[in-house]
Amino acid sequence: MTLIHELLNNFRLDKRESAVSALIGIILVLFLMVLLTGIISAVLMGFLSGMSFKSAYIVVDAQYSTQNGYPSITLMHLQGDPGYLSEANTGGSGYPLTIRIETVDGSSVVVPLPPGQIWKPGTLLFITHSDTGYVVTADRTQIPGSRLNFPGNEIRISVIDALNQVLVYSKTFIINGTPVNTSQNNTTPEFLRGAGYSVSAWIRFTSPPSPTSPDQKWATVVVDGDRDSNRRFHLQHSSDNSRFEFAFRTAQMAAGGRSASYIQSPSGPVQDQWFHVVGVYNQTSGAIRLFVNGAEVASRILDSSGIAASPGLYQTGGPDGIRFNSAINQRKLRGEIRGISTIDEEMFPAEIRSIYNTG
Known part of the structure; x- marks a missing residue:
């Protein structure tokens, strides 16, 4: 009988030890999974933080001219990536772009009209000044408010890739005399x-x-x-x-x-x-x-x-x-x-x- 009791006790001990071993194994597996997940996350975060996303490639030209006695700046998208203009920089097709204008009154974001205005190769945009602010649009006949001159005799226009905060294009216009009397170097005749x-x-x-x-x-x-x-x-x-x-x-x-x-x-x-x-x-x-x-x-x-x-x-x-x-x-x-x-x-x-x- 004593021998039988010893065998039973050893059997129960082996079962308890097996259960403990299985539990330890599960804990080790979970620990390794958590550790591996952390390592992968760290590597990915480090990789992504080092990535540089492609900036917009846009070839632009800008010209200063007048219409009905008031100045405007024509932006020409000559070639490259399509873009869209939006104050919120969302909801368009292509690269989100921001246009800024700098005058003696300071720097301002030019408001697109309508928001999300698409700008693709071969199309023109017009920047004008009215009592509602600076507006950029593809249709100069739809300018809100009363037209105004640009203040001062120096104007700087900048086109910015809003996604990457990269300057795509800039040009400074030096205007002789009043804003509507432009020099020969920056005046382009408007053609029908x-x-x-x-x-x-x-x-x-x-x-x-x-x-x-x-x-x-x-x-x-x-x-x-x-x-x-x-x-x-x-x-x-x-x-x-x-x-x-x-x-x-x-x-x-x-x-x-x-x-x-x-x-x-x-x-x-x-x-x-x-x-x-x-x-x-x-x-x-x-x-x-x-x-x-x-x-x-x-x-x-x-x-x-x-x-x-x-x-x-x-x-x-x-x-x-x-x-x-x-x-x-x-x-x-x-x-x-x-x-x-x-x-x-x-x-x-x-x-x-x-x-x-x-x-």
Whole structure:
């Protein structure tokens, strides 16, 4: 009997020890999980705190002019990322941007009208001063309150990436005399425009334009699309890059399943020379026209239905090429492209010549 009691006691002890061991094991596992979670969190926080988020890339130009005797500043989005203007810096598409103006009265945030105003390549914004403050809008006819002059004779405009608090662009205007009497250096005449569309850029080949491989044919400047069947505009060159080419697709053509029609210049680029190339569409007459260095070189009648809807595939060309017909790095332009502009209006010849002559 004594032997049996000892065996039973040992069995109960083994069970208690096993239970204790299991409990200790669970505690150790939980401890290791908590420790590992802390280590991972610390590593991630350290990694994220060291990250630098991409800042907005926007090429901007600003000009001072007058309208009905009162000054305004025109901001031109030449190329780069789309952005939106909002005092709260929320709710838009693209990068949140803030515009500040500095005068003798101090620094002020320019209020967007409407809030969340979208600013994309090829569009203009206008900064004005009224008794309600400084306003930036795409429509100068909708300025609240009574128009006022800018105070003092020095104005500084700054465009800021509000997400990263990075200065994107700034320009200071020195105005001789009163604000409405601007110097020749910062006065730009205002040109009339018509209903339609315009695409323009400065182009220079730094290598011989003639292709040395298939991926250099049709060297592209800018296109909205990634194949012949969906592009709505395309500023490029002919297949052997011996001519400038402008392709355009109207809403009527798109509805009928037709691809863009194009026109070409009689001559083309020369290595190491800059060329200013502009393609325009006149919605009233339905004509597309091509200008090279300020002179019209080709035209064609399409229809007056307006530009086709965007496929959302805006691409700019260059040495790396674009994606076209399901292939990457196509239609390479071995050179430089500057001042790409797309405008939801038709630029008239006087403005095109002025841009070319100004350089």
